[in-house]
Every structure is written in structure tokens, then in C-alpha cells.
């Protein structure tokens with residue numbers, strides 16, 4: 571069973587690698603090729619270094635016994651306003667060869683826990699409508715509350731906001747009552 575813990579600066583390169591690998595496998599044919607081709611480990615590592623420095627605790631990783639990063643997720647203050655008292659999950663990515671083993675569920679519940687710790691009672695998460703991972707969010711109780719069109723390198727893509735309106739209840743009913751590191 572992987573360990574879920576807060577990420578540190580030492581993890582950002584491994585996070586960047588999982589980030590790029592999952593974007594390329596998930597969004598091929600959905601986002602323009604140029605967006606996927608131009609992603610670089612250096613640029614994504616710099617992004618995650620800034621994030622972890624500014625928001626320690628809001629970036630978490632799932633690691634194996636050798637401390638290899640299998641997946642990661644991030645959360646924080648909601649960028650829009652589709653749900654009152656909500657925080658937002660910005661990203662949740664599990665390495666392609668590690669998907670389907672329960673790591674995504676553990677990460678999602680740990681991010682919910684983190685949002686509750688930070689004073690939020692609800693959560694929103696934006697997902698591209700053509701991304702099959704939307705079924706994962708439905709499976710874990712998310713409901714669509716808003717839609718918008720995003721533009722990537724000149725291509726319009728639809729996105730849906732999934733919401734969990736009562737995080738303490740969700741955590742209770744899904745058995746995650748300990749901290750992410752617990």
C-alpha cells in the first residue's frame with residue numbers, strides 16, 4: 571500500500587515526470603499536440619517548486635516503499651466561485667502503470683482531508699469533458715455543478731466542475747478520518 575504524504579522540494583522532479591507522462595497519455599487527441607510536446611521536466615519542476623514553497627501541505631504525493639513517486643495531487647483556494655465555502659483540487663495524477671489500484675482514491679480523500687484542515691467544507695475540481703477520468707469522480711460521489719470552455723493553443727475544449735458539497739460527510743462515509751500522512 572503506498573504512503574500518502576506532503577510533498578517536499580526533493581519530490582518536484584519526480585512529480586514533474588509523472589505530471590508530463592500522465593498529461594501525454596491522458597490528453598493525446600484531446601489537447602493540441604503542441605501543448606503536450608512542449609511540456610518539459612525543467613519547466614514543470616520549476617512550477618511545482620514554486621507551488622510547494624508557497625503552499626506547503628497543499629501538494630501531496632503517493633510513494634512506494636522505495637520513496638518513488640507513484641502519483642500526486644494539489645489543492646487550495648477555489649479559483650472561481652461555483653460553490654460557496656469550497657476549496658479546489660487543482661490536479662490529481664497517478665502514473666499510467668500505477669492506475670486502477672486505489673491510489674487515486676487515496677489521493678482524492680487525502681486532498682479532501684487537507685481542504686477540511688484548511689477550513690473548507692466543500693470542494694470543486696475541473697475536468698475536461700472528454701477525459702474518461704470524469705467517471706472516477708462520479709464513482710467517488712462528485713456531481714457536475716458548472717461548465718466552461720477552456721482554450722489551449724487555440725483549441726476550445728469543454729470542462730466540467732465536479733463538486734462535493736459536504737467534505738466532512740464524504741470523509742466519514744468513505745473512511746478517511748486520519749491525516750494524509752496517517
Ligand SMILES: CC(C)(COP(=O)(O)OP(=O)(O)OC[C@H]1O[C@@H](n2cnc3c(N)ncnc32)[C@H](O)[C@@H]1OP(=O)(O)O)[C@@H](O)C(=O)NCCC(=O)NCCS
Nearest residue numbers: 662663664669670671672673674675697702703705706709
Ligand atoms: C483518474 C485517476 C486519478 C484515478 O486514479 P486511479 O488510481 O486510477 O483510480 P482508483 O484505482 O483509485 O479507482 C477508484 C475507483 O474509481 C474507478 N475508476 C477509476 N478510473 C475510472 C475510469 N476512468 N472510469 C470508470 N471508473 C474509474 C475505479 O474502478 C474504482 O472503483 P471501485 O470503487 O469499484 O474500486 C488516474 O486514473 C489518473 O491519473 N488518470 C490520468 C490523469 C487524469 O485524468 N487525471 C485527472 C485530471 S482532472
